[in-house]
Amino acid sequence: MPISPDQAQEIADARSQQNTTMRATVPGMEAHLYTAHEVLDHGFIRVIDYMGDDSAICQAARVSYGKGTKSVQNDEGLIRYLMRHWHSTPFEMCEIKLHVKLPVFVARQWIRHRTANVNEYSARYSILDREFYIPAPEHINAQSVVNNQGRGKILEGEEAARVLEILKADSTRAYDNYEAMISDDGQDGLARELARMNLPANIYTQWYWKVDLHNLFHFLRLRADSHAQYEIRVYADAICNIVADWVPAAYSAFEDYRLGGAQLSGKAVDCVRRMLKGEEVTQETSGMSKGEWREFQGVVEA
């Protein structure tokens, strides 16, 4: 179900506000405020509020009375230094609040990130909408044969069609029965807290999610990673785009040191040193297991 006309009006109303404040504001984020960025077939991400900007990170690091510095360049250097040396607390001084619509199986991964605040739409109190995630054909994959916890090649032809048909038919039937059970038309109507148990994990839920920038970066490092399940990665990617507009210097440092970087083990550091001295290092002489060696090669070979 797309955003209803009433909801669109509520969003438009919120976006028409013009408040005056002495707080730090970020034009790039004002442009995002309240707007629903679409994700998957029915999901979205909306920025509801934010606190702080790049400069707020530096102010906190310096415990300063005002802006603390006039130079943007100084701030960037400080932010890179803080990120490089794992000084996490200044990044905690920025906060973002999102309204997210997402399938339940994605929500269950997401909620594992505990240092955040959440208010989820209550299926004890309210009736869920008839909205289910049905993957696009190009995102229906076979079980991976190399990674027990991932997906491999795209399914094609009949098998893919069969999967799609099952997902659609089972979702429809489950929701029809959900509605039939809670209906009080000619019967008492089953309690919502019970009826919801019939709904599959591809149904959409919604929540308000609030998190500080440090913990958001941690979330993004794990969930915008190529090993994350596609269906949560698209949410992480959408958030990355927003964060890049919100705190450009911090996001750039995050990209360089976390997203784009690599963690080397002591053994791997030793191998790099030996290789730079001209030694031919193999898995056998590296001291690494096969899995580690394969990952190491992914780092040092372009």
Place this chain on the structure above:
Amino acid sequence: MPISPDQAQEIADARSQQNTTMRATVPGMEAHLYTAHEVLDHGFIRVIDYMGDDSAICQAARVSYGKGTKSVQNDEGLIRYLMRHWHSTPFEMCEIKLHVKLPVFVARQWIRHRTANVNEYSARYSILDREFYIPAPEHINAQSVVNNQGRGKILEGEEAARVLEILKADSTRAYDNYEAMISDDGQDGLARELARMNLPANIYTQWYWKVDLHNLFHFLRLRADSHAQYEIRVYADAICNIVADWVPAAYSAFEDYRLGGAQLSGKAVDCVRRMLKGEEVTQETSGMSKGEWREFQGVVEA
């Protein structure tokens, strides 16, 4: 699916250990260790490990070098004092680790308690078992007419039968299709991380859950409460029984001050005082809303 013979053997093996330790041990908890206490139709709670006892709470409160006191009575008095005055940190010095099997919709409420450690059975990596929660007839209720977020009278006759039939049929069909989709018999087999989205919220999952006693009490206060959904309350009740054997003095203080007590607002305290002076106080003269007054009457009237 009940505990398999292999699993039963693993439990028996674990229970046959006889280790020697200088750590605090609690005979009442040793009796619980590893055993599966059944909850709902396929669920259970198993104690996997525990740290500390009543005496450990007092030792920490006193930052003592040894037991700190020889007197059990002193310890009980101290524990009651700590509980009464919201000194939460000494209770954090005890820790418990549980293995829990529970329906997904219960797991989703449970996980909202963030100050705990969790490892859940991975449906990206593994195949879930064919086990669904189907409520007993006496736990199929209508939506409450007084509380939007609860259940009311028990459904009877045809309507209850219809609900049961739907839940069973939809669970069966969903699981049949789940199996069909992941099967690699004559096809590639859909990735598990995708196939799981077809499974309804009454399927069982499992996790290891570790929590300190203070946060466990917080969980129990909310979830062993009469307003909690029945399906999570039975887990909370089962844990209450275990905790009573583990830290009897702390549990008894918890029962008196939290489970059995009441939080009065400033207005309610004022009403009690006026009533004790002989004044006839009504909702109108209480300053409370109707909802508050009803709850207040529930406290002061036996």
Place this chain on the structure above:
Amino acid sequence: MPISPDQAQEIADARSQQNTTMRATVPGMEAHLYTAHEVLDHGFIRVIDYMGDDSAICQAARVSYGKGTKSVQNDEGLIRYLMRHWHSTPFEMCEIKLHVKLPVFVARQWIRHRTANVNEYSARYSILDREFYIPAPEHINAQSVVNNQGRGKILEGEEAARVLEILKADSTRAYDNYEAMISDDGQDGLARELARMNLPANIYTQWYWKVDLHNLFHFLRLRADSHAQYEIRVYADAICNIVADWVPAAYSAFEDYRLGGAQLSGKAVDCVRRMLKGEEVTQETSGMSKGEWREFQGVVEA
């Protein structure tokens, strides 16, 4: 050392900003922004930023697309309901960031509240200022004779004078020696991270402290309480005044249900019921210890 002219200028500059935003703003909080509210002899509290308002609590509770309701009265009723039933997550959707200057021994109590973000002025990196908390004569008390963890009657005459003299002289000497040790005038100068160990706990430190409203209320309930040490209570009181301007409905509910209310044990509830039926209940027949009974009388007797 009061706020320097440079710092005053930085504050004035920050207060002269006029930014436009679509975010929720609270005029009462804008008036507080950046201004230093004095606490104790050299301390202060400054609001650096805030997120959300009363309406944001309700929006999150409803997971709504816009304001969610037009009626302030509805919002107030919902907020009271949420507070009364321990629905804590909607209150977590508001956030405040403070700049606080406070004595080290106060900071050490304060930091025990873990669910908050902190950046403290670094005495490894920087030189602390010569500022020490010296209590006003009316806040120099004897050890309490009824409460091992509090203070009793005000010290008078010679003893008070002697205490003041000691605190002043020792602070001065400690700071003189701190300066002498780190000086690089004619010597190498001791590392700051070492020299600081000579400074007593009444020296002032500073930090940025960010916390959500739910956890702030928890802090305030414990620290604005009459059992809290005076020197942290004055900070809590100053924050209470700010919060009352920020989220008036939430603060009013907090005052009624937490600050002004009382937690009754199961035994206490039973006593109230018996008393309301006309029974004369004494400590002996109450089932309570002497300490509990004394506290209970404090609740039921005006």
Place this chain on the structure above:
Amino acid sequence: MPISPDQAQEIADARSQQNTTMRATVPGMEAHLYTAHEVLDHGFIRVIDYMGDDSAICQAARVSYGKGTKSVQNDEGLIRYLMRHWHSTPFEMCEIKLHVKLPVFVARQWIRHRTANVNEYSARYSILDREFYIPAPEHINAQSVVNNQGRGKILEGEEAARVLEILKADSTRAYDNYEAMISDDGQDGLARELARMNLPANIYTQWYWKVDLHNLFHFLRLRADSHAQYEIRVYADAICNIVADWVPAAYSAFEDYRLGGAQLSGKAVDCVRRMLKGEEVTQETSGMSKGEWREFQGVVEA
């Protein structure tokens, strides 16, 4: 003040217990239990309790009913895999409780690690002992000239002697005055919560500290690092020795992947690749700042 005869007796009593348990026990940790490992001049670390072992990490990762595997080698491989891929939750399934005696300025750094449980000796309730950290001559250093937040060369001769004299004299005077103020001999005696403010940051305090293995590793990575202040690093080093005996496989993985490893930025990965292809990379062509380049050289050059 060393451990008193009474305290030594309490420790000996605790160590003479022989309890039988079905829980996992680790002989290497039993040997540590209760014993005070000395740190600095008056400090110590004592293991009070522990939960879990290497095998418990794997059991939780597998959500298994029993040991889950018989093979130690399999467990080691799994633990290395979990550590390498930042699967942190299985490590949270082990817990340790320590009794630590440490100078206040070390305690203030330590407490910044928020995901832990703490009970500190109360200076509101109790009288602190006359014990101050006085650095050994070889640990009295000048302020670093390259790192604003560290120490440089060792102070020698007169300057060092002067520092030692100041620290000793000021500690003695501060404690004498503390005692004089709280004394109720011929006066009322100042409240302890006030008198403590006269004590400098090198006085010793004590606490019980409980933490899970994942968060302990995070603490150790930052505090056993060469950039950490010496006085906290010695505590971290002492804990490393204990953890190596408790969970040898996890500790070994931690050593390889965290303590001994390196985090490379995207730019650094790019430089390594170019260098391995034979390019001569300099700071100018690296895209790194001078500080980053210096740190990068420390990684790739033996």
